[in-house]
Amino acid sequence: MGSDLLDVVLDAWDRNNRILVNLLRAVPEDGLAARVMAGSPTVSQMFTHMHYVRLVFLYEDAPEFARSVPEREWADGLSTEQMAGELEASAQAVREAVGSMVRSGKAMKVHYDHPLLFLEHMIWHEGYHHGQIKLALKMAGHAFDDEQIGPLTWDVWMDKTH
Template sequence: MKDQLETWHINNRINLYLLDVIEESALEDVSASKGRKVGDQFAHLHNVRLMWLKAAAPELLEGLLKIDKEVKINKEILQTELHKSAEAMAKLLEKSLAENKIKGFKPHPTAFLGYLISHESHHRGQIVLTLKQAGHPIDQKTQFGLWEWGSR
């Protein structure tokens, strides 16, 4: 269980590492296909976590803010809320791993962890592509850093 929880925390640190290098103004960048803004992508990660918490462990939602259209998205809000939702998700994972089940998801909690990380990795890729298309590419050090899970 310890390894799975650490893996989840590394994933979140990678998200925050990417967010940290993005200029505040670049949160407004939109992809060439007119998808979500960069800031909205990060908000989506957080909001999907809340969706799973609501379904599987609503008691863990206390103190968490849904980042919807009325919330002015900035790096501070994203960093704070991603950190808080990651902690709540870690509690959900810990409980689910101990019980070997997660409400609303099959087949098992380790697969759920894989699902969560796959989803968030997909959106990190979209964020990087959007920034590149908008003329704000992340530097090469950060690009490689997204894959250095052993140092995050």
């Protein structure tokens, strides 16, 4: 894979994380406890779950890039800035692992035929929870206006200034 193409793929990962953190920071504080229905995870729990999943898969598939895995996967009680910091740190760890492994031709240890499949899984997984978060917020009376949330999410994918 050419380094230019790898740079584009890693930029896509960076944008994915920027969208996720932008969404997190747009959630009103009382929206962090929102859930789609009784028994569903809270908005806060979905953000901590995504951070956890990134780190668990790194631990299993690229242990040389692993960071400390949180004890709890579905956690409540963290501030928006704590969760944003965790997401930034785990996104950087994933970026470093995928970049290094693609450049070196090193294989993932357990789950994926190629490091880019790991990255694709993370983006798909986080997009899934992005939709759940927006639905939970809508159900709790905190629906986002498209004009407000669009520049923080969809527009990040389509930005040609990079």
